[in-house]
Amino acid sequence: MPTVEENYAFWNDRFDWSNHRGDVWSREWGGPTNQWYWCVYPRIRRQLPTGTILEIGPGQGRWTHFLLPYCERLVLVDISHRCIEVCRDRFGKAAVECHVGDGRTLSFQEDESVDFVFSFESLVHTEILDLTSYLKEVARVLKPKGRAFLHHSNLGHYPRYYGLVNGIPGSLRTTLQGRGVLDFDGWRALSVSAEKVRRGAEQEQLTVHSQELVPWGGKRLIDCFTSLGKGTAAETKVYENHEFAERAREVKTISDAYEIR
Numbered sequence: 667m668p669t670v671e672e673n674y675a676f677w678n679d680r681f682d683w684s685n686h687r688g689d690v691w692s693r694e695w696g697g698p699t700n701q702w703y704w705c706v707y708p709r710i711r712r713q714l715p716t717g718t719i720l721e722i723g724p725g726q727g728r729w730t731h732f733l734l735p736y737c738e739r740l741v742l743v744d745i746s747h748r749c750i751e752v753c754r755d756r757f758g759k760a761a762v763e764c765h766v767g768d769g770r771t772l773s774f775q776e777d778e779s780v781d782f783v784f785s786f787e788s789l790v791h792t793e794i795l796d797l798t799s800y801l802k803e804v805a806r807v808l809k810p811k812g813r814a815f816l817h818h819s820n821l822g823h824y825p826r827y828y829g830l831v832n833g834i835p836g837s838l839r840t841t842l843q844g845r846g847v848l849d850f851d852g853w854r855a856l857s858v859s860a861e862k863v864r865r866g867a868e869q870e871q872l873t874v875h876s877q878e879l880v881p882w883g884g885k886r887l888i889d890c891f892t893s894l895g896k897g898t899a900a901e902t903k904v905y906e907n908h909e910f911a912e913r914a915r916e917v918k919t920i921s922d923a924y925e926i927r
């Protein structure tokens with residue numbers, strides 16, 4: 667169960683970011699540029715360009731770099747001091763407004779001041795209480811027509827399976843996971859599921875437009891992209907995308923063949 671404190675200890679103190687700034691996580695797509703154009707951008711392009719973007723959990727700026735040309739103002743919040751310092755150096759104080767956050771609130775941000783809240787590959791390690799706290803804050807800071815795109819865990823959809831997997835002794839479990847017999851949990855938050863996020867958002871009078879369930883390193887759909895906004899209730903489209911990893915492989919093949927990085 668990753669807590670905010672454990673996330674801080676891992677991402678701020680233990681994780682070795684040197685010389686890649688998170689770009690290695692895009693290797694399945696053939697690099698961050700490919701992943702941006704083929705994976706992230708197609709899912710958010712209706713919201714871009716825009717006025718103010720707030721990015722939660724930028725790390726060392728893998729997506730910040732691509733978001734920057736699409737907005738007038740870019741606000742970053744991460745729990746890691748180290749990551750925020752790197753973002754300040756990388757993008758400059760004039761281009762981005764940086765905050766070290768508490769992992770639950772957006773207290774530095776005025777009400778109804780943000781057009782688009784974005785988070786990718788960061789809130790997957792955030793448990794439901796902190797995530798619902800963020801949802802409340804997203805509802806507060808979004809402008810009346812504002813939207814959000816949040817990548818979070820759906821591990822909580824499989825409590826029995828991951829309960830059994832985590833009950834297997836460590837070395838045997840790792841061997842079976844390495845051989846593809848068992849799925850990894852990717853340190854995802856077990857208390858979070860797409861359905862819980864949908865209900866949490868609705869409690870804050872947010873409308874969930876879509877939820878795309880995707881696998882992350884295994885067969886099960888342990889991650890979810892939730893697209894939400896303020897406004898009147900629309901029917902939520904829920905899409906199970908089992909082909910997500912194949913898509914990445916195809917993009918990587920194209921990029922290798924045509925030497926596109």
Ligand SMILES: C[S@@+](CC[C@H](N)C(=O)[O-])C[C@H]1O[C@@H](n2cnc3c(N)ncnc32)[C@H](O)[C@@H]1O
Nearest residue numbers: 677688723724725728744745746769786787788
């Ligand atoms: C796996 S890294 C991803 C960084 C970036 N989004 C990327 O894709 O390269 C996770 C980042 O999320 C941050 N993080 C984790 N939990 C957070 C939370 N509750 N609020 C804000 N940032 C958080 C970590 O400090 C770290 O920088």
